Amino acid sequence: MSKVKIFQPVEQKKREAVAAPVTDAKAFHAVVDSRRSVRVYADDLIPDSVMKACMDAALKAPTSSNLQTWEIHHVVDSKKKAALVEACLSQPAAGTASELLVFVGRPDLWKRNNEWMVKALEERENVPRSALQYYKKITPLAYDQGWMGWRTPFKWAITRWRGRKKPYPREPIGKWGMRIWAHKTTALACAHFMLAMRAHGFDTCPMEGMDSARVKRLLNLPKQAVVTMVISAGKRADGGIYGERMRFDSAHFLHRH
Ligand SMILES: Cc1cc2nc3c(=O)[nH]c(=O)nc-3n(C[C@H](O)[C@H](O)[C@H](O)COP(=O)(O)O)c2cc1C
Incomplete structure (x- = not known):
């Protein structure tokens, strides 16, 4: 097993640790293997x-x-x-x-659920601003295809253009x-x-x-x-x-x- 760390977070934010409970790999594989x-x-x-x-x-x-x-x-x-x-x-x-x-x-x-998410995050305490921004700015950009999908050709063109030299999320495009x-x-x-x-x-x-x-x-x-x-x-x-x-x-x- 080798591990190359490419990404080093500049600053490890203070978040509460979520413990990884002990699990039963044998039981899991018995389930997977017997599913037919x-x-x-x-x-x-x-x-x-x-x-x-x-x-x-x-x-x-x-x-x-x-x-x-x-x-x-x-x-x-x-x-x-x-x-x-x-x-x-x-x-x-x-x-x-x-x-x-x-x-x-x-x-x-997606839009209804996105609104639910914004509301739920706004009602919670200590929600990072970036999380709210994600649902206010990024998801509409990613998922709103416009009425009758009018944004589709523009999304396609922008995606191709922006993705030429650096990574750019390609999907989903269109209905x-x-x-x-x-x-x-x-x-x-x-x-x-x-x-x-x-x-x-x-x-x-x-x-x-x-x-x-x-x-x-x-x-x-x-x-x-x-x-x-x-x-x-x-x-x-x-x-x-x-x-x-x-x-x-x-x-x-x-x-x-
Ligand atoms: C998306 C999908 C559609 C499937 N549709 C049918 C189906 O209409 N009828 C059927 O008898 N099995 C269907 N299957 C089951 C596959 O034939 C089955 O998963 C495959 O033969 C492998 O067998 P296993 O599931 O027992 O490992 C479908 C499986 C998937 C994932």
């Missing part, structure tokens, strides 16, 4: 307390600028559930699940960029949720094999919302996992620079 996409579930139900704990765990995932542009729609109504299964192309992973959740990105709500931005944050919540479920002894299947337009209509979501994925949950049935886990040689994917 389950296509057929048994009839067991998931206690509400477990659902709540896992959804709370999902909302502890990292989120870009801490703007939390995600939503979890837990579909419990039987008619809506049936319609959601259909929108998931009647996959067994949806049809046999005891619980169905839709993870939704809300790029359109599609904002969608990707919201998907990233929401996908991390998905991963947290699936691992939390496994930690509680239950299983999941992420699904993008679905009709997102129908899912949005079912949940009354606006056009700008993005369905990151539907996740089914339950207890794996015997034979509910289709074969051994298959991964390509990690050498293809792990790069050291």
Whole structure:
């Protein structure tokens, strides 16, 4: 292990230390290693307390600028559930699940959440000025694409120009960029949720094999919302996992620079 310190803070600000609790790496890897996409579930139900704990765990995932542009729609109504299964192309992973959740990105709500953040910071004591400035100056620059995205070509041009000689943040640009931005944050919540479920002894299947337009209509979501994925949950049935886990040689994917 080598450590090269490139960045030396000029002055270490006085902040309270946040202790790093002792964690159980073995338990973590047991969760990761046993998480599989389950296509057929048994009839067991998931206690509400477990659902709540896992959804709370999902909302502890990292989120870009801490703007939390995600939503979890837990579909419990039987008619809506049936319609959601259909929108998931009647996959067994949806049809046999005891619980169905839709993870939704809300790029359109960045401004509302930004206002919440400013308000929350203003109500707190000892908030560094830089934190407030971040939400008053930087996030609007980064995320405001303008009405009908009118800023997009200007952002694109400014980004290219400013980024010629020194590092400049390139994304997100335009409405599609904002969608990707919201998907990233929401996908991390998905991963947290699936691992939390496994930690509680239950299983999941992420699904993008679905009709997102129908899912949005079912949940009354606006056009700008993005369905990151539907996740089914339950207890794996015997034979509910289709074969051994298959991964390509990690050498293809792990790069050291
Ligand atoms: C974004 C995403 C979408 C997926 N969509 C589906 C799906 O629609 N139906 C399905 O059965 N599995 C789906 N999967 C599960 C993958 O097929 C599965 O993760 C992959 O085969 C690896 O298996 P494992 O999850 O058991 O490790 C999806 C996974 C991801 C990450």
